[in-house]
Amino acid sequence: MILISAMPKINTSQLKKLVREQLGVNVTLSQCRRTKLKVFKELQGNYTKEYGQMYDYLGEVYTASRTSTFKMGVERPLPDSLPLFDKAYFCFDACRKGFLAGCRKIIGLDECFLRGLIKGELLCAVGIDANNQMYPVAWAVVRIENKDTWSWFIDLLKEDLDMGDGNGWALLSDQQKGLIPSVVELLPNAEHRMCARHIYSNWG
Template sequence: MAKEQINGNFKSQYRLLRDYIEEVKNTNPGFKAIGRDLLGFDGAFLKIEWHGQLLTTVGLDPNNGYYPLAYAVVEAETMLSWQWFLQCLRDDLDMDSRSKFTFMSDRQKGLIQAVERVFPCTEHRYCLRYITENMKKIFKGKIYKDSIRKLATCTTAVHYEREMHILKRLNKRAHLWVSKIPPSHWSKSHFTGRALSNVLINKMCEVFHSKLVDGRDKPIITLLEYMREYLMRKIVNVLKVIDKSLGLLTPYATNIMESVNKEANRYTMHWNGKVHYQVTGPNSDQWEVIGGIPYRHVVASIWVKAAHDPDVGKESFVTPIYTMERCKAVYSYKVYPINGMSMWPKSHGSTLIIEYHKPIGRSKKYRKKSHVEKEEATIGKKGKKVKGKSVEVKEQGPSKKAKIVRKARPPGSNACGGCCQKGHNIRSCLVVV
């Protein structure tokens, strides 16, 4: 009863849902800004009585931060749901079927088919983490994970084929498994470059969903308000960063240019008198495009060109999407507050509520982490990864991890399985073998 007074009633909020939608449309018109032509798609379960799925699309802003663009609540994650979501997105952004966006996803149910129907000309990237997780189910070991990573980060088709040949010598079955996934969907070496980004993981959607965990178990309108208010706060926080930023480029692009300049000092350039330059230096046989920012080879060439033309500057070769001017334009759109419930316009439509039988037990709030995520989290902590059961040893200062080897104990004994002593069990045992 207390939760219902705070968050609202599930069933009554569904009856008011159409009124709420009309209010949001009236108070927030014309929101159509995009940082660049790259959008990530993902879905998340709702932890409510009638279940459902939250579909989201998130882009990247000029400072390479995540930019939530659209979201919708649907009954299930199916091809028809994704198709409807993409059609709404197409109409709202005045796009057409020939739009050459770049989409990124975990290959959710029905999404690939929906994209092919609504946006047949788009480039569709597959999240590298999802590919790695699927491969790990069949081919165990760090060597295969590293091989996938090398293939994904290759910058030329020649280097990609070289890594594929190494994988084939290692395991022909693994090579065949990887060959079935076209490299244009997941390797830098085969990206078109239209997205001006070499992102390999659909992290923008993951970050956005992590901010909504506390709202996904609320009634429908409370959930939508939780998201709208979060977006209001996020835009304000970004505007604070914009006010503090100086210079032509965004902080993200400025930091990359600084590191690129250091690398460019290690290269020697020879000008042919026209528009071509010969590059000599470390890794001069590998080229990489950092999403519209000139790489070390190009910067070294620009320095030679600037010696003959003083009007040439490195920043002029950076794509406009990384300028502070573009960043300010993207965040010139705001999310506006709405009126109280009593002032919402009354819609004439009705919402059909399908009763759902809630299973026994408390519903889980957080999703299960994959094997790859658990492994990355373990390796990221202080110390090395430890197999087997681990315990926290409080008496030895900072928290440490240690492997426990179970000792044999007499049948029927209530002694500890770690040290064979009575009075405690292995969970609270402080003896590390």
């Protein structure tokens, strides 16, 4: 189970070979296929149960840090259906205070894909500390990246850091989907620059 959950994209032939190498057991391809399906079913059930505990988790985190910001959005496909997880935002008070007290007003905005059985994207806001090292400020887990999710994230970040219309702030990013129009709309006076490394890699 640990092997399959760590490598969810492993095919049955590779799984058969790994079982033989690591456990010294010969298994058939159909046994590998059935085992993989069983593990996926169990993991999927665990994920469903864990996402159902998100409110409890955020409640516990809020109890430990009442001045931090935690927001969660849910969707209801039908009016009477149970809520489904859509997005969650985290900005710990210690990170916020540390950034405002010791970092320049430069924010890097980026995203990355979440791998595994449950897909999604991680949006993040990162500062630069006095040693020119990355300093995490806030992050969010969203199902998809688009203008709406970036606007939601930037609006919460703007409130947490008291950014106003962006005057005196500099933003650094790639040209992510929906990010540029969200910045123009919510932080019209911020200096917004593109990351040279991303531009180079896109043209290289």
